[in-house]
Amino acid sequence: VTDNDAIACVRTVAALRHRLRDWREDGLSVGLVPTMGGLHAGHMALVRSSLSQTDHTAVTLFVNPKQFGAGEDLDTYPQDETVDSALLAGAGAHLLFAPAGDEIYREGHATAVRVSGVGEILEEQFRPGFFEGVATVVTKLLLQALPNKAFFGEKDYQQLQVVRRLTADLNIPVEIVAVPTVREEDGLALSSRNAYLDEDERRAAPALYQTIRAAAEKVAAGEDPAGAEAWGRDALEKAGFDPVDYVAVRDAETLLDSRFPGRPARVLAAARLGRARLIDNVPV
Ligand code: PAF
Numbered sequence: 448v449t450d451n452d453a454i455a456c457v458r459t460v461a462a463l464r465h466r467l468r469d470w471r472e473d474g475l476s477v478g479l480v481p482t483m484g485g486l487h488a489g490h491m492a493l494v495r496s497s498l499s500q501t502d503h504t505a506v507t508l509f510v511n512p513k514q515f516g517a518g519e520d521l522d523t524y525p526q527d528e529t530v531d532s533a534l535l536a537g538a539g540a541h542l543l544f545a546p547a548g549d550e551i552y553r554e555g556h557a558t559a560v561r562v563s564g565v566g567e568i569l570e571e572q573f574r575p576g577f578f579e580g581v582a583t584v585v586t587k588l589l590l591q592a593l594p595n596k597a598f599f600g601e602k603d604y605q606q607l608q609v610v611r612r613l614t615a616d617l618n619i620p621v622e623i624v625a626v627p628t629v630r631e632e633d634g635l636a637l638s639s640r641n642a643y644l645d646e647d648e649r650r651a652a653p654a655l656y657q658t659i660r661a662a663a664e665k666v667a668a669g670e671d672p673a674g675a676e677a678w679g680r681d682a683l684e685k686a687g688f689d690p691v692d693y694v695a696v697r698d699a700e701t702l703l704d705s706r707f708p709g710r711p712a713r714v715l716a717a718a719r720l721g722r723a724r725l726i727d728n729v730p731v
Contacts, residue, residue, distance in 0.1 A: 454536040456543040460591050463544045467505065467592055470541075475502035479594035479621075481585060484508040485525035485639035486534050489629040493598040494538050496626045501596055505542040506535055507588055509551060513559075514580030525639045544592070551587060560586045562616075565702050566609045569715060570726070573692045581606055582613050589619050597621050602628040602636050604715060604728040608702055628727075630656065636727045643723040652720055654686035655727050659714045662694060663731045666712065672696035672705050679716065688718035688725075699730065 457463050470477055478497030482490050497504040508531060515521035528545060535543055559579050566578040589597060599607045611623050629637045634656035635649075644652055662679040666672055679694035697703065699711035712731040717724065 454532050454543050456545055458546050459550055463591055466542055470503050477594040478504045479592045479597040480506045481588050482508055483510045484531050486531045487637045489600055489637035491538055492629050493626050494540050497598050498539055503541040505544055506540050508545040511584040513583055514577050516574055525642050559583050562609050562612050565612055570605050578609050582609055585610050589621055594621055596624050598624050598626055601625050640723050648721045651687045655725050658682045659716050659727055659729050663714045663729050666696055666731045683718050688720055690719055692717040
């Protein structure tokens, strides 16, 4: 265990387990906040939720290679452990787990977690293998830490549903807590990848949130979901997004087509603006 700017930091699964076992023996409840670093106010909202709902909070920092496709930004993904440690220490988090790649994926690692249904649609169609990478690492982190609660942002809404599915299916004894998306004043959802936007793109970016909100209002007012999706796609293209991967009105839990009136629905979208691929979602 080393102290990184006043937050204790462990780098092995054994040290993580040791520390968390001590907490549990002291009768403390444990919150886990999995991250890939590059912490921003969205991550800090997860940390604050954990601090308010559990006794001790452990934050994981691991840029998971298995959830990056060929040609994606694994090598340039924003990260600075010193800055992240200082932010976490300032917020009052209790432990940072920052393992090296070969600590998580030991030589010979051969197991993957694949979630069918909700893990096979939308994002997965544009980033093949993404949810298998996420599901595998989240399963490992949950089993390594065995927290009482784990905190995920609604910004990655499909990821949240995939994580809920796998914890239920694999009987992992953890409560998954969803934390609302944190936005800039103009509505842009916070994301590490916003750093890729140039000035003009940054000015255009809030159109993503404005468009899905307007599409959600259309559906709430009785418009056919397919009509709202087509309208949203067109609006995003006109705002300069290229390509628009999807604008989808879906059942809020299964993310399958929203065919059952009366069930909660969600509008989800993904589109590229220059180097940045942005995703966002809102409830109907
Ligand atoms: O949302 C993220 O940052 C990642 O997908 C997660 C949950 C930390 C898994 O690597």
